[in-house]
Amino acid sequence: MRIATYNINGIKARAEALGAWLDAATPDVVLLQEIKSADAAFPRAPFEARGYAVETHGQKGFNGVAILSKLPLADVARGLPGDDADDQARWIEATVSGRRPVRICSLYLPNGNPAPGPKYDYKLAWMARMKARAAAMLATEMPTVLGGDYNVIPQPEDAARPQDWREDALFLLDSRAAFRRILHLGYADAFRLRESAPGHYSFWDYQAGAWQRDNGIRIDHLLLSPQAADLLDGAGIDKAVRGWEKPSDHVPVWIDLDA
């Protein structure tokens, strides 16, 4: 089972490019972020025509997450528990039925800039809520994959120019510590199980020629429960997609699971 996470930065602007990537990469499951669309406005037809089930948790204009799957989806749940007043669409879960069931989640973690400030407070509070939900999912002992745009640069090796990010919410120590607290529950960063070298990125800003200079950061992650890590057959980043016409500023990150 191939599972990818991809911050698409607007599904209406990217539907054609996403279809081309699906045809080339043939993932079984795609975890999308920043669809920037309400559920009713999501262009489902090109994906359903390719055999994907489509489950969305959208919002008009901003945020929004979705799951595409060629395998059956069940027990879909929308929203991160822990704050009834939070109306931002950043979390969707489902169970995918491969040769064995896998619980999957598409998450769009808050950016948090400018920091300090209310947006950074929201980011850290959201990460504390995510830790609670991640712990509850671990307790089920089902193979679990938490994939998405984490808006966290875990280590200096995950940025081409780490000094430029020292004051940024993506790299502040409190953000990185909150990310590590989730790992310490028992999750593993799938990409780092397979690749220890620096210089692998998943995002290049549209501005200042970041792509041309390879000035990137690695912020899109697939976290695996122990039961999922035991099934890991491979992981990678589809960097070439950033060079396509009208690309997202993120590229797909993928894993292969023996499931």
Place this chain on the structure above:
DNA sequence: ATGGTAGCGGTGCTA
């Protein structure tokens, strides 16, 4: 220190 680009939606916000 600033401004550089993109998507959504129809203005300014978010990133």
